[in-house]
Amino acid sequence: MEILSTYLPNTTPEFFGVLALILHLIGYSMYGWMVLHEWGRPHILTWFMWLGGGIVEYATYQAIPGAHWSSNALPLACVLGLGFITIAIIYAQIKNWLHKTEYQYEKPEKKDYWLFGFDAGAGALWWIDKWSAALANSVAVSTSVFTFIPLWRAQWRNPESEHYLPWFIWTAAYMAMFMAVLTGDAAHTWELYVYPLTYFAFHAVVVMLCFRRPPHKNSIAS
Numbered sequence: 001m002e003i004l005s006t007y008l009p010n011t012t013p014e015f016f017g018v019l020a021l022i023l024h025l026i027g028y029s030m031y032g033w034m035v036l037h038e039w040g041r042p043h044i045l046t047w048f049m050w051l052g053g054g055i056v057e058y059a060t061y062q063a064i065p066g067a068h069w070s071s072n073a074l075p076l077a078c079v080l081g082l083g084f085i086t087i088a089i090i091y092a093q094i095k096n097w098l099h100k101t102e103y104q105y106e107k108p109e110k111k112d113y114w115l116f117g118f119d120a121g122a123g124a125l126w127w128i129d130k131w132s133a134a135l136a137n138s139v140a141v142s143t144s145v146f147t148f149i150p151l152w153r154a155q156w157r158n159p160e161s162e163h164y165l166p167w168f169i170w171t172a173a174y175m176a177m178f179m180a181v182l183t184g185d186a187a188h189t190w191e192l193y194v195y196p197l198t199y200f201a202f203h204a205v206v207v208m209l210c211f212r213r214p215p216h217k218n219s220i221a222s
Contacts (some may be wrong), residue, residue, distance in 0.1 A: 016180035018068025021077050023173035028081030032164040035088045037162060043154050049147040051082040056140050061195055062123055064135035074177040075195065082192040093157025134191035141198050148202050164210035167203050174200035 035042060058075040063068060154161050178196040186192055 002103035003126055011070075011183075013068060013070040013189060016176045016183065017068075017073045018178060020173045020176035021073040022072050023169050023176060024077040024081060027118060027166040027169035028077075028084055029091035032084055032088045032170070034163060034166070035085065035092055036123055038092065042085075042162070043151045046087055046091070046147055046151045047082065047143040049087050050144075051079075051084045051086050052084060053081045053140060053144050053147060054082045057137060057144075057195065060133045060140060061192075064097075064137060064189065064191050065134075066184075066189040068180075068184055068186065070180045071177060071186075071196075074173060081115065134189075138194045140189060141195050144198070145202065148205070152205060155206065156212070159210055159212045162206060162210055164207050167206045167210065171207060172180060174203060 031042075054075070057080050058072075061075050062072045112126065151162070174196045178193065179190045179197065181187065183188075
């Protein structure tokens with residue numbers, strides 16, 4: 001029992017941190033299963049951008065003064081999950097090419113590469129100019145809105161390109177991370193709130209777009 005109690009969450013922040021971690025991993029497992037079974041049409045470049053950005057954001061977030069493992073758990077799970085999904089998408093795409101089946105994923109447009117360069121460049125400034133971890137994380141997280149634009153655009157055209165359930169789970173995970181920060185010793189450190197609140201909003205938009213009903217062709221014509 002003593003060993004078990006050592007690894008179980010003993011405080012409110014730890015409870016929310018573990019909850020955020022579990023929810024995030026469940027969401028990634030579910031999404032990975034959908035990719036491998038060709039449910040939906042994930043945007044390839046978006047996931048590449050998120051993987052690169054996720055690494056920078058985890059490195060900067062855990063370096064913010066006052067950050068605790070309970071709040072760092074989700075960004076770490078995010079990096080691991082993003083790597084898993086990226087590999088799953090590549091694997092599924094290679095399988096499609098080998099079997100010469102129909103292209104299953106959203107193709108990036110030329111302007112999407114500019115979005116990728118902007119977001120990657122903002123994150124790289126932390127490594128080059130050695131900004132403070134808090135400032136670098138805030139910049140990296142806020143510029144990630146550009147990485148969501150290709151996904152939101154594809155969803156606006158085809159709401160069925162994404163399934164709402166994993167995105168809803170991820171949204172709940174970011175709220176749990178927010179609660180881990182709010183109930184922790186560093187609740188006064190506003191920089192720790194930028195990550196969970198920003199991504200909560202971005203993921204909530206994806207969930208709402210999943211339920212959007214595109215106008216019928218007849219109504220457009222009229």
